[in-house]
Amino acid sequence: MRSLFKFHGGIHPASNKAQSNHKPITQAALPSRLVIPLHQHVGNSAKPIVEAGQRVLKGQIIGAPEGHVSSAVHAPTSGVIAAIDMQQVAHPSGIPDLCITLIPDGDDEWIARESCDDWQAVAHTDLRHRLRDAGVVGLGGAAFPSDMKLYSHKHQIKTLVLNGAECEPYITCDDLLMRERAAEILQGAEIMRALLYAEEVLIGIEDNKPEAIAAMRSAILDGKHQNMEAVAVPTIYPGGGAKQLIRVLTGIEVAAGMRSTNLGVQCFNVGTAYSTWRAIRHGEALISRIVTVTGNVGQPQNFEALLGTPVNELVAQAGPLPDTRGYIMGGPMMGIRLPSAEVGVIKATNCLIAMSDSLFPPALPALPCIRCTRCVDVCPAELQPQELFWFAQSKNLLKAQEYHLFDCIECGACSYVCPSNIPLVEYYRFAKSEIWAQETSKKAADAARERHEYRELRIEREKQEKADKLAAKEKAALEAKALKSAAPLPPAVEGANVSLYDAPVDADPENTMQLKIQAAIDHAKQQAAVSKPENTEHLTPQQQAEIATIEARRARIRELALSSADEHTKE
Amino acid sequence: MLSALLVMAAIAIALGAVLGFAAIKFHVEGNPLVEKIDAVLPQTQCGQCGYPGCKPYATAIAEGAADINLCPPGGEEGIHKLADLLGVDFKPFGGDTAPKPKAVAFIDENNCIGCTLCIQACPVDAIAGAAKQMHTIIAAECTGCELCVAPCPVDCIDMVEIEENISNWKWKYPVYPLRPAA
Ligand code: SF4
Ligand code: SF4
Ligand code: SF4
Ligand code: SF4
Numbered sequence: 200m201r202s203l204f205k206f207h208g209g210i211h212p213a214s215n216k217a218q219s220n221h222k223p224i225t226q227a228a229l230p231s232r233l234v235i236p237l238h239q240h241v242g243n244s245a246k247p248i249v250e251a252g253q254r255v256l257k258g259q260i261i262g263a264p265e266g267h268v269s270s271a272v273h274a275p276t277s278g279v280i281a282a283i284d285m286q287q288v289a290h291p292s293g294i295p296d297l298c299i300t301l302i303p304d305g306d307d308e309w310i311a312r313e314s315c316d317d318w319q320a321v322a323h324t325d326l327r328h329r330l331r332d333a334g335v336v337g338l339g340g341a342a343f344p345s346d347m348k349l350y351s352h353k354h355q356i357k358t359l360v361l362n363g364a365e366c367e368p369y370i371t372c373d374d375l376l377m378r379e380r381a382a383e384i385l386q387g388a389e390i391m392r393a394l395l396y397a398e399e400v401l402i403g404i405e406d407n408k409p410e411a412i413a414a415m416r417s418a419i420l421d422g423k424h425q426n427m428e429a430v431a432v433p434t435i436y437p438g439g440g441a442k443q444l445i446r447v448l449t450g451i452e453v454a455a456g457m458r459s460t461n462l463g464v465q466c467f468n469v470g471t472a473y474s475t476w477r478a479i480r481h482g483e484a485l486i487s488r489i490v491t492v493t494g495n496v497g498q499p500q501n502f503e504a505l506l507g508t509p510v511n512e513l514v515a516q517a518g519p520l521p522d523t524r525g526y527i528m529g530g531p532m533m534g535i536r537l538p539s540a541e542v543g544v545i546k547a548t549n550c551l552i553a554m555s556d557s558l559f560p561p562a563l564p565a566l567p568c569i570r571c572t573r574c575v576d577v578c579p580a581e582l583q584p585q586e587l588f589w590f591a592q593s594k595n596l597l598k599a600q601e602y603h604l605f606d607c608i609e610c611g612a613c614s615y616v617c618p619s620n621i622p623l624v625e626y627y628r629f630a631k632s633e634i635w636a637q638e639t640s641k642k643a644a645d646a647a648r649e650r651h652e653y654r655e656l657r658i659e660r661e662k663q664e665k666a667d668k669l670a671a672k673e674k675a676a677l678e679a680k681a682l683k684s685a686a687p688l689p690p691a692v693e694g695a696n697v698s699l700y701d702a703p704v705d706a707d708p709e710n711t712m713q714l715k716i717q718a719a720i721d722h723a724k725q726q727a728a729v730s731k732p733e734n735t736e737h738l739t740p741q742q743q744a745e746i747a748t749i750e751a752r753r754a755r756i757r758e759l760a761l762s763s764a765d766e767h768t769k770e
Numbered sequence: 771m772l773s774a775l776l777v778m779a780a781i782a783i784a785l786g787a788v789l790g791f792a793a794i795k796f797h798v799e800g801n802p803l804v805e806k807i808d809a810v811l812p813q814t815q816c817g818q819c820g821y822p823g824c825k826p827y828a829t830a831i832a833e834g835a836a837d838i839n840l841c842p843p844g845g846e847e848g849i850h851k852l853a854d855l856l857g858v859d860f861k862p863f864g865g866d867t868a869p870k871p872k873a874v875a876f877i878d879e880n881n882c883i884g885c886t887l888c889i890q891a892c893p894v895d896a897i898a899g900a901a902k903q904m905h906t907i908i909a910a911e912c913t914g915c916e917l918c919v920a921p922c923p924v925d926c927i928d929m930v931e932i933e934e935n936i937s938n939w940k941w942k943y944p945v946y947p948l949r950p951a952a
Contacts, residue, residue, distance in 0.1 A: 238936065292939040592944075628941040636940055640812070647813040647913045650894040651823065720883065720923050752867075753920055 201430055204450040206443045208577040209435040210612045212368050212532070214407060219491050219499035220371040224379055226503050227490075227516060233275055233301040233507030234543035235261070236288045240336040241343045242268030247299060253280050256310040258484045261299050264331055270344045271334040274301055275486040275505035277308040289510075289528050289545050293538030301507065312482035323394055326479060333478035334485045334546075339439075339468030340529060342547040345475065348465060349394040356395045357463040360448055361388055361402040361472055363411065364432060364439030367530030370550040372489040373469050375501045377404065377411035380473055381418035385427065387472030390479055395465055400427040402469070403444045405434040436532065437610040441466045443579050455606045470549075490544060492517040494527070494552035504544050510551060511540040519553050527552040531559070532611040566619040574613035574623065580606045584613035588623050591630035596637070599630050607631075803832045810851040814843040815893035816915035818867045823893065831856075839864040843872070843914070873929040874912040875919065879904045881926035888918035888927060 238244040245262030249255055255274040262272030281302045285295035315321060321329075327346040336342045339362060361384070365373040377384065388400050404412050415429035432438055432447050442453045445464050453459045459466060470489065477483040486506055490513065493499035497518030504513050510526055527534040528548055544551075574584035582603055590599035607627050614623045807828035814824070819840040821827040830836035831852070838852040839861040846863065853860045863869065877888070877897075884902040889895075896912040899905030907918075907927075919927045932938075 288936070290936055290939075291941075292934075292936065294934060294936055294939055296936045622944055625941070625944040629943050632940040636938070639938075643913075644811075644813040646911070647815065647894050648808070648824070650896070650911065651813065651815050654893065654895050720885075722883070 201428065203430070203432060204447050206438075206446045206579050207581045208579045208612060209438065209443075210577050210615055211434075212436055212615060214434070215368045215493075216371050216374070216407065219369070219493040219501060220374050222498070222500040224375050224489055224501045224503055225516075227505070227508060227513055229276065229303050229305065229307070230505070230508045230512040231302075232281065232509070233278075233303065233505060234286055234509060234541070235272060235275070235299045235301060235507035236286075236543065236545060237262045237272055237297045237299065238288075239272065239342060239506070239545040239547065240270040240334075241341065242266070242270070244297065245269060245272045247283050247297070249280050249283070249299070251280050251282055254278070254304075255280060255301065256308050258312065258486060259310045260332065260484070261301075264344075268344060268347060269331075270336050271332050271484070272299075273334055273484040273486050275507055276301070276303045277306050278303040287539050287542050289535075289537055289542045289548065291535040291538070298543070314482050315479055318390060318479050319393070321479075326390065326394060329482075330475060330478055333474075333483070335471065335474050335478050336485070336546050337468055338470035338474060338488060338546065338549070340533075340547050340549055342545075345467070345471055348467070349391060351395045351397070351465075352460070354396040355463055356397045356460060356465050357399070358449060358465075359388065359392050359395055359397040359400045360441075360445055360464055360466040361400060361469050362439060362441065362444055362466055363402055363404040363408075363415070363429075363469040364444050365408070366405060366434070366436045366439035367532055367534075367550075368436075369493050369552055370491050370530050371493075372491045372501055372549050374408045374411050376470055376473060376489050377408070378414045381411075381414045382422055383476045384415070384469050384472045385418050385422050385424055386480065387474070387476035388427070389424070390475055391465075391467060391472060397465070398426060400424070401448045402427070402429040403432045403439075403448050404429060405438060406431040407434045437579055437608065437612065440579060440608050440610060442608070455603050485546060488544070488546060488548065490548055491550040492553075493550065495520045495523045495555040495558055496553050504548075506546060507543040509541050509543055510537060513544060514540070514551060514553060520555065522555045522557075523553040524556065525554045527554060527559075532615070533609060562622065563620045565621045568617075568619055568621060571618060573616045573618065577612040577616050579610060579612065580608055582607055584623055587630075588621060588626050591626040594630075594633070596630055596634050600634065604630055604634070801829070801832055804828045806855060807831050807852065810844075810848065810855060811841060812843045812848060812913075814913040814915045816843060816913070816917060818842050819865060837861065837864060841865070842867050842869040845869040871931050873914045873931045874909045875907045875914070875916070876909075876928050876930045877905055877907055878926040878928070879906060881924050883924055885923060887921040887923065891917045891921045893917060 237247060243264075243266040246265045247261065248263050249259075249261045254277070255261060256277045257274060259274045260271050261274050261280070264271050278301045281300040283297070283299050286298040286300070287293060288296045288298065290296065318326065327349060330346040330349070331344065335345045337345060337348075363373050363377050365371070388402075391397075392400055402415055404415065406412070412429055412431050419427050419429060430448060432444070437443055438447060441459065445451055445453060445459050445466060449464060451459070451462050451464060453462060474485050474488075478485065487503050488506065489501050490504045491499075491501050492514055496514065497520060500517060502513060502516065510528075514526070526537045526540055527550075528537050529535060529550055531552060534550070534552070568585055568588060570585055572585060575582075578584055580603075584607075586602050587599055587604055587607065590596070590602065591604070604627060609624050609627060611624050614621065617623060804825070805828075808825050811824040811828060817823065819827045819836070819842075821830055821836070824841075827836060827841065831838060838856065838858065839849050841848055842863070842865055844851075846869075849863065850860055875896075882899075882904045884899060884904060886899065886901050886905070888905060889897045889899060893915060894911055894913055896908045897905055897918060898908055914929065914932075916929055919929065
């Protein structure tokens with residue numbers, strides 16, 4: 200029996216898993232359309248490489264990875280691309296983002312898949328490339344491109360932790376995956392272990408999932424996996440946080456600002472291991488995932504759903520009850536409210552919870568903080584949530600950072616126990632994104648300063664160079680004169696020289712130049728008159744007023760520019 | 771008594787030498803206060819404060835010649851930062867041009883005649899082009915200063931407001947009012 204460790208704090212919310220974990224995984228019906236966002240992962244959006252009207256096959260790349268941190272996006276089934284446009288996505292902002300809409304043709308016809316019987320013979324860089332092209336990202340919710348994490352600098356990683364803890368209430372997708380597809384998860388873990396040069400694999404599963412633990416243990420025996428263990432860990436929220444699980448399994452404390460990889464541990468979700476296996480062994484891209492549909496529905500269960508399946512079409516298969524008033528993606532603790540039920544399932548969609556007033560009563564009004572420090576007792580990151588709240592709500596961002604705001608994993612344990620019902624996590628999210636924005640604009644300002652200073656330097660240098668050139672020319676002219684006066688030329692030649700020198704050297708070219716510029720301006724004005732912008736008519740009075748002020752400002756700037764130009768010419 | 775005086779004098783001379791040496795060795799180029807002020811200015815280099823750039827405005831503030839509330843791109847937040855830095859009170863905005871949302875310049879490439887005037891106006895070299903060639907704005911480098919708009923002889927440069935999107939979206943400040951305990 201392995202001795203386990205403890206992390207600080209934690210809570211025991213009602214698990215609500217029994218509703219959805221008794222039915223096997225069901226293949227979801229083919230939806231009428233698929234709305235596939237190009238930004239489903241951490242990093243750069245994928246770039247669309249198909250056109251509207253084009254027919255695509257199941258598993259074909261429709262969005263290519265762009266830049267270092269990015270991942271590919273694929274057609275989940277065969278069909279025709281209906282549109283590539285901005286649509287609502289599963290993001291708390293409700294702001295539209297670029298999506299590809301695919302109308303399935305029902306044939307479900309695969310693209311040619313490159314299967315691989317002997318992955319051990321494939322170079323590691325190749326394996327990583329295949330994962331990137333297969334769009335494999337972390338399926339625990341973070342959606343970080345997996346190829347980026349499957350790299351061991353100087354072979355320093357000793358332990359691969361597979362996260363099957365699934366600590367959040369309601370969610371059972373990993374539980375069912377482990378029960379039904381344990382062998383393939385373990386095969387995926389072997390690939391990960393090889394890529395990381397890790398020695399041991401520890402699979403952490405909370406002890407409220409005995410069937411999953413049993414299935415994984417027998418699969419380890421059947422598959423004769425060495426140095427691999429499925430460990431039952433105590434059920435406590437948020438025991439499935441990466442840092443928390445690592446702590447429980449290995450006793451390693453990942454300190455503030457540290458990465459677990461520096462301490463020899465890398466952590467992946469069990470679903471990611473499964474997808475890794477499908478991608479490498481069968482050449483199948485990540486085009487579907489297991490989604491728990493639960494909450495206010497008649498038959499809560501797990502579906503294997505194609506990415507892009509509209510939430511309402513998926514939930515319809517579980518019989519939503521009439522008093523449903525919205526959906527949560529993820530769990531009740533860390534999930535987000537979906538802006539609409541039309542958005543497509545994405546790689547990070549582990550769970551969809553239909554909300555009703557009886558299941559999720561509206562939040563009670565918040566009271567002032569009484570500094571009871573119950574939040575401190577439960578915080579798994581050992582922070583001072585009440586201080587963080589104080590600094591965030593007074594927008595004292597510097598102080599919040601000093602109190603390690605960025606170590607907060609937004610688990611919501613603090614809000615859960617707060618007797619004053621303060622939505623603490625919302626304040627932390629606000630403060631974090633405010634700090635990010637300030638950081639970005641600071642970076643932009645620094646870059647602008649640098650460019651400005653460089654430009655000033657360059658202008659100075661050009662001036663200097665011009666002056667030098669002029670001085671050199673003058674000097675040369677003086678020398679030539681001195682030479683000429685020293686040795687006067689014969690008179691005949693001198694006459695020829697005069698005609699040469701007297702030609703109006705500078706007047707003519709400049710005049711033609713000016714004429715040309717004027718002609719060009721006239722031409723462009725004509726063109727501008729023809730291509731008149733279409734939105735200048737039927738303006739609201741407000742818009743007209745705005746335009747008038749802008750025009751006035753333009754005129755003033757022009758005047759200023761003219762007068763300064765005049766001054767220059769006078770000089 | 772004399773020895774005490776001598777010792778004190780020797781210490782004074784030694785310390786003086788150290789100070790003098792330090793003053794030369796660790797001489798700070800430029801005015802550090804100007805640098806600090808410049809560091810919080812937005813670096814749009816637009817001249818709307820009445821100075822030809824952020825650094826000159828920073829210099830004017832440091833010399834006490836300019837008020838802290840004249841930079842429109844910095845907005846209220848910028849004034850707060852300057853007030854904090856200089857230990858003075860916050861003042862409402864006092865310039866002529868009101869702060870407005872951030873924008874970037876956009877050149878209508880069909881009408882550009884390639885005169886290069888905008889390149890000469892751009893304070894951060896964010897315009898690419900060559901004589902008689904179509905010009906274009908490098909949006910990522912554009913600070914939105916609007917200085918290129920006026921010089922364009924064919925009026926083909928427009929300012930386009932930067933819209934909120936998924937990557938620049940921010941979580942809003944929670945709107946739950948705190949209910950006073952009865
Ligand atoms: S639990 Fe709530 S009331 Fe108590 S200290 Fe924390 S924030 Fe304040
Ligand atoms: S949300 Fe953050 S502050 Fe609150 S308990 Fe979790 S880690 Fe601690
Ligand atoms: S108004 Fe602000 S951004 Fe513009 S030049 Fe002055 S200090 Fe710089
Ligand atoms: S000032 Fe106008 S016409 Fe001249 S290069 Fe710039 S955009 Fe083109």
